[in-house]
Amino acid sequence: MTHPLEQLAPYVDGSLTGPERLEVERHLASCAQCRSEVAAATEARAALRSMPEVEVPTDLGVPALEAMRTREAHHPGPPRWVRAMPFVAAAAVVALLAITLPRLGGGTASDSAADGALPTAPDTRDLRLEVVSTDFDATSLQSEAQASAARYADATSDQEGAAALASPAAATEGKTAGAAPSAEALRCLRTAFEGFPGDPVRLVEASFEGTPAYLAFVLEGPGADQPADQMTVWVAARDDCSIVSVTSVRL
Amino acid sequence: MNEPVPDDDLVRLAAGGDRDAFGTLVERHGSNIYRLCLRIMGNPEDAHDAAQDTFLVAMRKLDQFRGEAAFGTWLHRIGVNACYDALRRKKRRPMLRSVDPNDGPQTDLGPAEDDRADEIVGTMGVAQALAEIAEDYRVAVVLADVQDMAYDDIAKILDVPVGTVKSRVHRGRIALAKVLGLEPGARNPRRSGEPTGSAGASEGQS
Numbered sequence: 401m402t403h404p405l406e407q408l409a410p411y412v413d414g415s416l417t418g419p420e421r422l423e424v425e426r427h428l429a430s431c432a433q434c435r436s437e438v439a440a441a442t443e444a445r446a447a448l449r450s451m452p453e454v455e456v457p458t459d460l461g462v463p464a465l466e467a468m469r470t471r472e473a474h475h476p477g478p479p480r481w482v483r484a485m486p487f488v489a490a491a492a493v494v495a496l497l498a499i500t501l502p503r504l505g506g507g508t509a510s511d512s513a514a515d516g517a518l519p520t521a522p523d524t525r526d527l528r529l530e531v532v533s534t535d536f537d538a539t540s541l542q543s544e545a546q547a548s549a550a551r552y553a554d555a556t557s558d559q560e561g562a563a564a565l566a567s568p569a570a571a572t573e574g575k576t577a578g579a580a581p582s583a584e585a586l587r588c589l590r591t592a593f594e595g596f597p598g599d600p601v602r603l604v605e606a607s608f609e610g611t612p613a614y615l616a617f618v619l620e621g622p623g624a625d626q627p628a629d630q631m632t633v634w635v636a637a638r639d640d641c642s643i644v645s646v647t648s649v650r651l
Numbered sequence: 652m653n654e655p656v657p658d659d660d661l662v663r664l665a666a667g668g669d670r671d672a673f674g675t676l677v678e679r680h681g682s683n684i685y686r687l688c689l690r691i692m693g694n695p696e697d698a699h700d701a702a703q704d705t706f707l708v709a710m711r712k713l714d715q716f717r718g719e720a721a722f723g724t725w726l727h728r729i730g731v732n733a734c735y736d737a738l739r740r741k742k743r744r745p746m747l748r749s750v751d752p753n754d755g756p757q758t759d760l761g762p763a764e765d766d767r768a769d770e771i772v773g774t775m776g777v778a779q780a781l782a783e784i785a786e787d788y789r790v791a792v793v794l795a796d797v798q799d800m801a802y803d804d805i806a807k808i809l810d811v812p813v814g815t816v817k818s819r820v821h822r823g824r825i826a827l828a829k830v831l832g833l834e835p836g837a838r839n840p841r842r843s844g845e846p847t848g849s850a851g852a853s854e855g856q857s
Contacts, residue, residue, distance in 0.1 A: 406814045409821040410802065413795065440828035441821060447777045447831060448796035448824075456685045457695075460702045461677030464710035468670045537740045538700040609740065643711065645704075 403427070403434050412441045466632070467646050470595030529582040531605045536615070538647065541608065541633055545649045548617045549631035552601045581605070585614040592636035592643045605638070608645055612638040620648075658722040666713040673713075677706055680723055683798065684730045690793040691734040693782035701737045705730040720807055727800065728808040731790055738786060780830040788823030795820045 404424050410416035411424045428435050536544065585603050590596045600616035607613055613635050619628035629651050635644040656672075658679070664672035684705050689698035708729050716725055781789055794805045795816075802820075806813045 405821060406817040409795070409817040409824070412821070412824065415802070437821070437825055440833055441824035443833040444792070444824035444828040444831065445796045447827070447833070448781075448792060451690070451777050451797065453682075454686055454689055456682040457699050457702075460681045460685060460699070461674060461706050463703050464677070464706040465670055465674060467707060468665075468668065468673060468710060471668065537737070538704060539696070542700075609736065645707065 403431065408434065408438060408441065412438055412445055462648065463646050466648065467593070467643060470593045470646070527582050527586075527600065527603050529585050529603045529605055531581075533606070535607045535610060536613075536635075537609055538645065541615075541635070541645065541647050542649055545617065545631045545633045545647060548602055549619070549628075549649060549651050552617075552619060552631075585616070588614050588638065588641040589616050589634055589636045591641035593634055593646070596634055600634075608635050611644055613644050614638055659718050662713055662716050662718075662722055665710070666716075673710060676722070680726050681706075683723065684726060687727060687730050687793060687798055688734055690778070690781060690797050691731070691786075691790055692737060693778065697737055697741070701730070701733045704733040704737070708733065720804065724800070724804045724807060727794070727798070727804075728810075731794070731808055734790070735786070776831060777827075780827055783830045784823060784826040788819055788826050791816060791819035792823035792827060796824070 407424045600618045602617040604615040616634045618632045620630045621628040632648040661672040661676050685702045688701040692698045794800045802816050805816045
């Protein structure tokens with residue numbers, strides 16, 4: 401006997417209608433096996449449908465909106481009249497921006513400073529690029545951000561740490577610091593994120609979900625000399641300097 | 652009352668950099684995507700990450716949205732892929748190696764956090780049972796019976812033939828019934844190898 405295996409799912413949820421439904425019913429009348437499967441599947445479906453609604457976190461769009469903000473910070477986006485236009489026009493603007501942005505984003509730190517849009521760190525600082533073999537994912541990156549935040553936030557409260565933050569060159573003196581690799585990492589991050597704040601406390605070369613990547617850990621505060629209350633990690637692909645991920649943790 | 656702006660219009664605005672438009676899309680689809688991720692991933696932490704990833708990826712691909720399917724369907728496709736990625740990563744979950752082991756608190760990333768789902772997710776029976784069945788079956792029944800998607804849409808989301816979808820949904824329901832102890836006796840008896848069946852074997856005979 402041929403069992404109508406592909407008809408049983410729609411039969412159970414009622415989406416099978418007309419002659420096909422009658423056909424299945426005829427088969428069920430003579431097939432105990434399929435009858436018992438239909439009974440089990442019906443129970444399982446009822447159980448699935450009785451699962452309660454869940455409480456939904458309110459920050460699901462945060463990394464995406466953050467990434468949009470960093471683009472906008474440098475390039476305010478199309479004006480209102482373009483937004484009101486059909487998709488083709490908007491796409492054209494996006495395409496134009498896409499052509500323009502990499503050139504701007506790929507500039508040096510002093511370029512960025514020159515256009516005045518960013519709180520740019522002195523680009524002469526010799527921030528060491530840490531090379532690790534870790535393959536991060538969203539979860540482990542959050543943990544690492546938290547750990548780094550704790551470390552660097554603590555550092556600001558003791559003198560030595562404060563000195564280290566104020567003058568990373570001094571802090572990394574004697575280590576096998578690579579100014580060139582870290583400059584390349586910063587360049588890449590700026591290419592990926594037009595609004596990259598450019599003042600990381602750590603620069604890391606690792607991978608993210610298998611993609612070789614540069615990671616920049618940036619402490620962010622509410623401004624006005626208030627202490628930092630957020631650590632944001634910016635992740636850019638090493639090969640093409642594209643956006644890989646952005647994640648923030650509250651301190 | 653103003654008519655709500657259609658998704659497709661919001662997508663166009665968001666693709667042009669309008670964050671409010673994207674925020675509205677997240678508001679509109681956030682609970683749906685989170686539910687999808689929660690039922691596939693099985694715990695709130697992983698679901699949260701997968702849902703955030705979904706919107707991040709969607710934002711980056713907005714200009715690829717052609718409106719052939721509903722935006723919600725398109726988003727589900729990204730969401731399912733984010734979950735598959737996350738499940739793959741969990742299988743080879745690496746221990747995070749700190750750069751300097753003496754610095755800062757060490758965060759244990761060991762695979763212990765699944766237990767926490769027990770406390771948070773209600774109807775643990777069904778949620779836990781879902782976690783026990785093969786991924787392809789789980790994804791199929793979640794799309795069909797939790798998210799209430801049509802078979803045609805599920806086929807687009809999973810990029811498999813409709814017949815395969817129907818077969819996976821049916822087998823997934825039976826596998827779930829077995830785990831829940833509901834099944835009165837079915838094909839693929841419990842003692843034969845994998846108790847909850849594995850998708851791919853003997854499916855999609857269309």
